[in-house]
Amino acid sequence: xxxxxxxxxxxxxxxxxxxxxxxxxxxxxxxxxxxxxxxxxxxxxxxxxxxxxxxxxxxxxxxxxxxxxxxxxxxxxxxxxxxxxxxxxxxxxxxxxxxxxxxxxxxxxxxxxxxxxxxxxxxxxxxxxxxxxxxxxxxxxxxxxxxxxxxxxxxxxxxxxxxxxxxxxxxxxxxxxxxxxxxxxxxxxxxxxxxxxxxxxxxxxxxxxxxxxxxxxxxxxxxxxxxxxxxxxxxxxxxxxxx
Numbered sequence: 001x002x003x004x005x006x007x008x009x010x011x012x013x014x015x016x017x018x019x020x021x022x023x024x025x026x027x028x029x030x031x032x033x034x035x036x037x038x039x040x041x042x043x044x045x046x047x048x049x050x051x052x053x054x055x056x057x058x059x060x061x062x063x064x065x066x067x068x069x070x071x072x073x074x075x076x077x078x079x080x081x082x083x084x085x086x087x088x089x090x091x092x093x094x095x096x097x098x099x100x101x102x103x104x105x106x107x108x109x110x111x112x113x114x115x116x117x118x119x120x121x122x123x124x125x126x127x128x129x130x131x132x133x134x135x136x137x138x139x140x141x142x143x144x145x146x147x148x149x150x151x152x153x154x155x156x157x158x159x160x161x162x163x164x165x166x167x168x169x170x171x172x173x174x175x176x177x178x179x180x181x182x183x184x185x186x187x188x189x190x191x192x193x194x195x196x197x198x199x200x201x202x203x204x205x206x207x208x209x210x211x212x213x214x215x216x217x218x219x220x221x222x223x224x225x226x227x228x229x230x231x232x233x234x235x236x237x238x239x240x241x242x243x
Contacts, residue, residue, distance in 0.1 A: 005167070005200060006034040006057060011066035013052050013223075026052040027063070028223035036167065039194040039201040041211035041231075044220035051172065053220065054204045058170045059087050071167075088116050092161030092169045092199075096176035098153045100145040100160075106132065107141045110160045117164055131159040134197075135189055151182030158189060168200045169193065175210050187213040191236070209235070 013027040026049045034040055044050045055061040056068060059075065068075045070086065078086065092113075100109050110128040119127070132138055135155040145153050154174060161169055171190060175183030191213050193199045203214055211217050212235045219226045 004033040005036040005038075005071060006032075007067075007069040008032050008057075009067040009069075011056065011063045011068060013049070013056060013061070014064045025223050027056070029066070030220075030223070030225055031066075032218065032225065032228065034200065034202065036200055037194070037198050038216060039191065039203070039214045041203045041205055041214035041217045042220065043205060043208070043211050043217055044226070045206075048220040049223040050204050050220050052223075054170055054172055054202065057202060058091055058093060059083055084116070088113060089164050090167050092164065092166040094154070094157050094161050094169065094171040094174045096173040098145070098150075098157045098177075100153055100156055102146065103144055105142050105144060106137065106148075106156050106159075109145070109156055110163050112160060113164050119164075127163055128159070131162040132156075134162060134193075135159045149182070150178050151185055154178060154182070154186050155189065158186070158193075162193070162199075166199070168202060171201065171203045173205055174203070175205070175207065183210065187235070 008030050011027055011030045012025065015024040015026060017023070030049075030053060042050045042053060052061070056063050062075070101112070107125070107128050110131055111124045114124045114127065129138065129141065132141055135158050137152060137155050137159065140148060140152060145156070148156065169190070174190070175186055178186065187210060190201050190203070194201045201214070203211070205211050212231055212233065214231055215234065216228070216230055218228045
């Protein structure tokens with residue numbers, strides 16, 4: 001059976017804090033499909049389940065019930081070793097807080113995922129430099145995070161997410177700690193990676209303007225999908241809104 005890159009079937013995630021009555025249904029039966037090469041934004045108010053959904057999709061957490069298929073394989077059938085390989089090689093993560101190592105040069109921050117990749121160490125510098133070049137930061141390779149602006153730090157985080165050339169990039173509020181100009185630059189980079197390099201991008205954001213860089217917006221409320229629609233007025237690099 002041909003499946004999409006990502007498929008969820010009636011996925012629930014329940015957090016229990018003692019008795020059953022105090023259980024939190026963070027996801028309450030979510031079903032969706034995401035094709036390879038899509039740029040999808042996930043939106044919703046605080047507590048809607050959007051971060052939980054991202055964590056399940058990114059193999060950072062496991063659903064309580066329902067099925068999650070990644071590249072046609074049910075996540076229940078992955079061994080711990082296979083899950084680690086998928087997280088390292090197939091998936092790149094970008095977070096709001098950058099998560100860079102302080103007092104560590106840009107190039108060494110970007111090389112971190114390569115440690116567990118099985119790629120020869122002799123190739124690490126070249127791969128890291130290619131990733132850094134893709135976010136236009138080669139002039140900063142020997143700087144430490146404290147010497148960079150917030151926007152530059154997030155670009156380093158994107159380069160680190162790219163270094164293993166993953167199929168999917170998960171971005172959790174990537175513009176949340178940035179001013180509007182830096183945020184626009186980050187979203188333009190993600191759009192470029194999607195359109196010209198064919199990375200699937202799955203973005204969590206609470207900002208409507210940020211979500212409009214995507215081609216599809218999934219809105220969650222109370223752990224359920226409230227709407228799933230194509231973006232009609234989409235922001236495009238250097239062109240504002242294109243209808």
